[in-house]
Every structure is written in C-alpha cells, then in structure tokens.
Amino acid sequence: MNAQRLTMTLAGLFILVALGLGHMMGQFDLSSLSWLWFIIFIGVNLFQSGITGFCPLTRILLFLGIKPAS
Numbered sequence: 001m002n003a004q005r006l007t008m009t010l011a012g013l014f015i016l017v018a019l020g021l022g023h024m025m026g027q028f029d030l031s032s033l034s035w036l037w038f039i040i041f042i043g044v045n046l047f048q049s050g051i052t053g054f055c056p057l058t059r060i061l062l063f064l065g066i067k068p069a070s
Helices: 003-024 036-052 056-063
Strands: none
Touching: 003 036, 036 056
16 A cells, blocks of 8 residues: 555545544434535545555546546
8 A cells, every 4th residue: 555545545544533522422414414525425435446456536637537646
C-alpha cells in the first residue's frame, strides 16, 4: 500500500470514527435522514478506495475525459 492509498484509508476511517463518536455522545442523530448520511457515504468511499484501489469518482472523471495525473 502506497502513501496515497494509506492516506485515503485513514481519512475515511477518521471520518467514520468521528461520526460514530458524535452519534454515541448524542451530538447528532443518525437515525433520521440528514446530510450526515452524505458524509458517511464519503467516509465509506474513501476507506474502500484506499483498501481496494477502486474509486468510482475517478472512473467517472476518466469517462468524462479528464486526463489522469502523469
């Protein structure tokens, strides 16, 4: 695992841990529909793309013609 993938994995994990701790401390409620679910989606996507190397947004951007970094 290279530094970029490890960074993505840890960033996703930190987002998910922060949301979980905030929910456990009663600072916000994840049982209702809110924008927090969007943040959960981002955290899960960061985590899985760091582990697997597959990022759906990167695939979409490549399909739209954005050039990859060289």
